[in-house]
Amino acid sequence: MSGIAVVDVLVDLLDPSTLAGIFLGAFSKSALYVMIASGLSLIFGLMGVLNFAHGSLTMLGAYLGGAVMVVLVSGGTGGPTRLLLFFVAIAATFALLTLLGGAIEVTLIRPLYDRAPLFQILLTFGVVLVLDELVRIAVELYGLQPRTDWQAAFGTAPDFLAEWYTVAGVTTRGLYLFEGLLGVLAVVAIWAFLTRTRYGLYIRAGSEDPEMTRALGVDVRRAFTVVFGVGAGLAGVAGVVLMWDPRFGASVPLGVETLLVAFVVVIIGGLGSFRGTVAAAGIVGLTDAFATWLFVNDHVAFAGLPEMVSFVVLVGVLIVRPQGLFGVAEVGGH
Amino acid sequence: MAFLAVYPVLYATLVRTPLGREFDVILPGADVMVTVLYVGLFAISFDFISGYTGYLSFGHSLFYGTGAYLVVLAATEKLPLLGADTPFMLLLLLAGVVAVVIALAVGVVSFRLSGVYFAMITLGFAEVAHVFIRNWDRVSGNPRDGASVGGGVDAFAVGVPGVDALQIELGRLVRDSLGTVPGLGVELDAAAGSYYGVGLMVLLSYLCMQRIIHSPFGRVMIAVRENEERARAVGYDVYKFKLVAFAISGFFAGVAGALFAGYRRSVAPVNTFDLFVTADALLASIVGGLGTLAGPLYGYLFTASVEGVLTTESDGIARYLRDALGEGTLATEVGGVSVAELINVFVDGRADLYLGIVFILFVLYVPRGILGTLRDRLGGHVADRLPDRVRARIRGWRK
Numbered sequence: 001m002s003g004i005a006v007v008d009v010l011v012d013l014l015d016p017s018t019l020a021g022i023f024l025g026a027f028s029k030s031a032l033y034v035m036i037a038s039g040l041s042l043i044f045g046l047m048g049v050l051n052f053a054h055g056s057l058t059m060l061g062a063y064l065g066g067a068v069m070v071v072l073v074s075g076g077t078g079g080p081t082r083l084l085l086f087f088v089a090i091a092a093t094f095a096l097l098t099l100l101g102g103a104i105e106v107t108l109i110r111p112l113y114d115r116a117p118l119f120q121i122l123l124t125f126g127v128v129l130v131l132d133e134l135v136r137i138a139v140e141l142y143g144l145q146p147r148t149d150w151q152a153a154f155g156t157a158p159d160f161l162a163e164w165y166t167v168a169g170v171t172t173r174g175l176y177l178f179e180g181l182l183g184v185l186a187v188v189a190i191w192a193f194l195t196r197t198r199y200g201l202y203i204r205a206g207s208e209d210p211e212m213t214r215a216l217g218v219d220v221r222r223a224f225t226v227v228f229g230v231g232a233g234l235a236g237v238a239g240v241v242l243m244w245d246p247r248f249g250a251s252v253p254l255g256v257e258t259l260l261v262a263f264v265v266v267i268i269g270g271l272g273s274f275r276g277t278v279a280a281a282g283i284v285g286l287t288d289a290f291a292t293w294l295f296v297n298d299h300v301a302f303a304g305l306p307e308m309v310s311f312v313v314l315v316g317v318l319i320v321r322p323q324g325l326f327g328v329a330e331v332g333g334h
Numbered sequence: 335m336a337f338l339a340v341y342p343v344l345y346a347t348l349v350r351t352p353l354g355r356e357f358d359v360i361l362p363g364a365d366v367m368v369t370v371l372y373v374g375l376f377a378i379s380f381d382f383i384s385g386y387t388g389y390l391s392f393g394h395s396l397f398y399g400t401g402a403y404l405v406v407l408a409a410t411e412k413l414p415l416l417g418a419d420t421p422f423m424l425l426l427l428l429a430g431v432v433a434v435v436i437a438l439a440v441g442v443v444s445f446r447l448s449g450v451y452f453a454m455i456t457l458g459f460a461e462v463a464h465v466f467i468r469n470w471d472r473v474s475g476n477p478r479d480g481a482s483v484g485g486g487v488d489a490f491a492v493g494v495p496g497v498d499a500l501q502i503e504l505g506r507l508v509r510d511s512l513g514t515v516p517g518l519g520v521e522l523d524a525a526a527g528s529y530y531g532v533g534l535m536v537l538l539s540y541l542c543m544q545r546i547i548h549s550p551f552g553r554v555m556i557a558v559r560e561n562e563e564r565a566r567a568v569g570y571d572v573y574k575f576k577l578v579a580f581a582i583s584g585f586f587a588g589v590a591g592a593l594f595a596g597y598r599r600s601v602a603p604v605n606t607f608d609l610f611v612t613a614d615a616l617l618a619s620i621v622g623g624l625g626t627l628a629g630p631l632y633g634y635l636f637t638a639s640v641e642g643v644l645t646t647e648s649d650g651i652a653r654y655l656r657d658a659l660g661e662g663t664l665a666t667e668v669g670g671v672s673v674a675e676l677i678n679v680f681v682d683g684r685a686d687l688y689l690g691i692v693f694i695l696f697v698l699y700v701p702r703g704i705l706g707t708l709r710d711r712l713g714g715h716v717a718d719r720l721p722d723r724v725r726a727r728i729r730g731w732r733k
Binding site for chain 2: 126304
């Protein structure tokens with residue numbers, strides 16, 4: 001990029017509607033990233049388990065959300081009912097994945113707590129292989145997708161998600177606004193969970209000092225199961241939204257895609273710190289939106305830029321602050 | 335290892351027997367065995383760093399991909415100074431050296447972190463490279479699909495550069511026969527020739543790594559794995575040891591990638607820089623035994639065999655079942671689904687599902703892997719102990 005090009009970019013960038021557009025894009029992306037990453041952050045915060053299957057749970061959530069909508073919504077269902085059913089789909093997915101997450105913790109992860117943390121990473125990686133393949137089997141068995149988009153589920157979206165709105169001089173999809181709102185809602189809900197509930201207290205105590213928490217008589221076993229379940233449920237909720245987002249859509253590779261995003265966000269923020277996760281989601285969302293804008297407006301010809309930039313931020317942050325923005329060095333002792 | 339040396343002959347013999355079809359289904363073919371060798375080498379190099387120092391290198395595909403792309407880019411005249419006529423042995427070496435340079439750059443940053451953070455930052459670097467290679471238009475017109483060498487370039491040859499008599503050409507579909515083995519006069523077909531060519535390089539690399547593991551340097555690596563603080567307290571510059579070990583591991587991963595590209599003559603982001611390529615090495619290491627250098631090779635042999643049996647190709651078990659079971663059996667309904675459909679859905683090309691389950695079971699119940707567990711049982715290296723055991727057992731029978 002030559003000197004003149006930089007000036008061009010700056011002139012273009014300082015246009016108020018451009019800035020508004022970038023910030024609006026950043027808002028919806030950050031909200032998505034918070035939803036994808038917060039479950040991972042909670043699980044690591046309490047248990048020190050890095051759940052590699054998190055992305056696959058998100059992917060499963062996308063399919064489940066779609067399936068619930070396809071079952072409940074018919075051609076004659078009106079707009080408001082659809083919106084209501086959308087929330088039903090979110091709640092149902094959250095419930096199902098919470099159960100699945102709890103079951104995974106009890107059957108597979110529980111036997112590994114007294115082994116090196118490495119084995120938890122390895123085991124959840126095995127869960128990825130199995131979950132992905134099971135979803136592939138289901139998709140094939142029910143003939144869901146010839147290609148990446150699942151048309152039957154696409155048609156069931158509530159009207160306002162599919163329509164376009166103009167906010168601050170920028171035209172945007174209703175879905176993106178909804179994602180932003182849902183993200184804010186999720187942050188508030190998790191914050192309330194952390195500060196107002198017993199399990200929130202356990203998580204906060206556990207991420208400060210796991211051994212002391214146990215010594216004080218907290219039933220860590222059950223807390224682990226609950227938190228793993230809730231974390232998995234949150235991953236599922238994020239998936240339901242992604243199902244209708246044209247930038248993602250339901251597909252098996254969605255698992256790895258969201259997993260990597262979740263890792264980047266959680267690690268930039270500092271493993272185990274929810275505040276860090278929110279801040280990092282904001283940073284990654286903003287750089288992502290900016291890079292997308294650079295590419296879409298032909299300022300940079302490299303198509304991989306938006307995808308690459310979040311990893312560059314990750315590497316940059318880790319070079320300067322190895323423990324992440326809000327992380328404590330060596331969380332979980334490994 | 336001796337088993338691997340005679341395998342192609344054994345396979346060719348068994349397939350010609352009356353039970354040939356069955357053997358063909360169960361045993362991995364020569365083509366698959368070449369894959370076992372180079373991916374096995376990659377898995378060994380992964381185990382070299384992850385199994386012996388305890389630092390999980392989750393971005394190991396970065397080095398493998400670098401080696402593979404270097405070969406293809408050189409052969410298609412896309413690199414400065416390296417023409418299509420560059421000897422393959424030189425390319426192998428260069429692939430290793432470039433991988434070392436990258437490993438040092440990545441390692442300098444990554445080894446400031448440990449545990450989960452180390453795994454994640456190496457994954458981060460590999461993903462940057464993955465995204466880059468998928469979009470780098472110099473590779474080919476459509477970088478997402480990768481690039482191939484094409485027919486204009488001669489087959490890559492492993493051997494002593496400049497001495498034509500000592501060359502084994504890696505020929506996958508390049509030419510039918512590769513001439514005779516120097517000195518023996520035995521005819522080799524393309525697949526067997528490649529098998530021995532690649533095998534030679536893998537064996538050499540394995541011996542090098544084994545030598546290092548058993549040297550004082552290797553002792554320090556294991557000390558780092560067991561207790562890093564203590565190793566530091568004893569006076570070792572742990573950071574430098576880790577960095578050098580990572581570079582060595584990167585070197586052989588690069589060589590493995592170059593062998594892959596030399597044999598397949600094409601590369602794509604999916605089979606080089608992808609996270610699931612690292613996953614293959616991880617799977618092989620866990621099944622074979624993390625921290626046993628030869629284990630990952632056997633681990634990958636297992637993986638590839640399962641994949642071979644469950645493949646959708648004609649020598650897979652799905653085709654075999656469809657041919658062997660009669661029309662009547664296939665149409666039988668089990669809970670509303672016909673047997674044919676069950677085979678399609680649960681057998682045909684479903685290796686990942688069963689491998690995933692095997693992987694989980696190994697992590698839970700056989701954490702030392704096949705070779706590690708064998709060593710524990712035998713109380714020493716398998717190659718040292720097994721003959722003694724067998725001899726003792728035979729003597730026991732005689733009495």
